Amino acid sequence: MGNRYIGKLYTFCEWVMRIAYLNILWFFFTLVGLVILGITPATAAMFSVTRKWITGESDISIFKTFWQVYRVEFWRSQVFGLIFLITGLILFVDYKFFTSSTGASYIWLKYMFVILVLVYLNLLFYTFSLFSHYKLSFKTYFKNGLLMSIFYPIHSFLMIAGCIFVILFVINFPGLSPFFSVSMLSLWITVITHSVFAKVEQRKRLSDEKNLVSE
Numbered sequence: 264m265g266n267r268y269i270g271k272l273y274t275f276c277e278w279v280m281r282i283a284y285l286n287i288l289w290f291f292f293t294l295v296g297l298v299i300l301g302i303t304p305a306t307a308a309m310f311s312v313t314r315k316w317i318t319g320e321s322d323i324s325i326f327k328t329f330w331q332v333y334r335v336e337f338w339r340s341q342v343f344g345l346i347f348l349i350t351g352l353i354l355f356v357d358y359k360f361f362t363s364s365t366g367a368s369y370i371w372l373k374y375m376f377v378i379l380v381l382v383y384l385n386l387l388f389y390t391f392s393l394f395s396h397y398k399l400s401f402k403t404y405f406k407n408g409l410l411m412s413i414f415y416p417i418h419s420f421l422m423i424a425g426c427i428f429v430i431l432f433v434i435n436f437p438g439l440s441p442f443f444s445v446s447m448l449s450l451w452i453t454v455i456t457h458s459v460f461a462k463v464e465q466r467k468r469l470s471d472e473k474n475l476v477s478e
Contacts, residue, residue, distance in 0.1 A: 281325065285312055286446035288329050296337075303344035308332040309446060310395040313453040332395075342401055343394070347387055354380060384426060385412035385419045392456035411459055418455050425451040 292305040311332040315323050354376075361373050389408035393399065399407070412419045429448045433440045 281316075281321075282446045282450065283442040284325055285309060285329070285449075286442050286444060288326065289445050290441055292329070292333055299344075300337075300341065303340040304333045304337045306391055306445075306449075307336050307340045307343075307394055309449045310391045310453060313446075313450045314392070314395045314457070316450065317453050317457050336394075340394070343390060343404075346405075350383060354383060381419075381423060382409070382412055385422060388422050388426075388452045389456060389459075392453060392460075395453075396456075396460060411456075411463070415459050415462075418459050421455050422452050425455075 289305050289309045292308065293301040295301050296304065308329045308331075312323070312325055312328050315321075315328060357376055357379075361369060361376050386405065386408045389411050390404050393404050393408055425448055429444055429451075432447075433444050436443075
């Protein structure tokens, strides 16, 4: 009995160390790219590591996997960074406008803005997960990410809830943010999106089988 609990404790501590190490790598390589150029390849690399964890490859070399994706996808991932940066700036300008506006007509616009922000965040989460799972065109990444964020609302809600949890965690425990913040969120998002991808692939298989039978 004692050995079983010790084994579980060891596994738990091992995962804590993995998550902390991945978080440190993300911060370090984001800074290596001078933040602006480093954040998107570091994020893509982080999601690639968490994807391998979720698919059963928990004993991979974290640094080797991270560095390989970071190096190979450095410039390709900048497209995502540029698009999301521009979109984020537009949303920020809209936010400043709505918060300074008054009147009944602006209340509905504020609600619409909140919905747009939620869609933006879910599209961001899905896109990076898709990027780490599949080799697709940029248009397909965004199209599939948008469709999934709309047609899987419960999963989308869970990702937003995880994002809120991490923000609250960082606010209440700022000293732990270099070790437990973005990597925790990445792992949580990967678990959820992996479930969505499995559902989508299952539906595709069933559809293909149905088409074969009809032929």
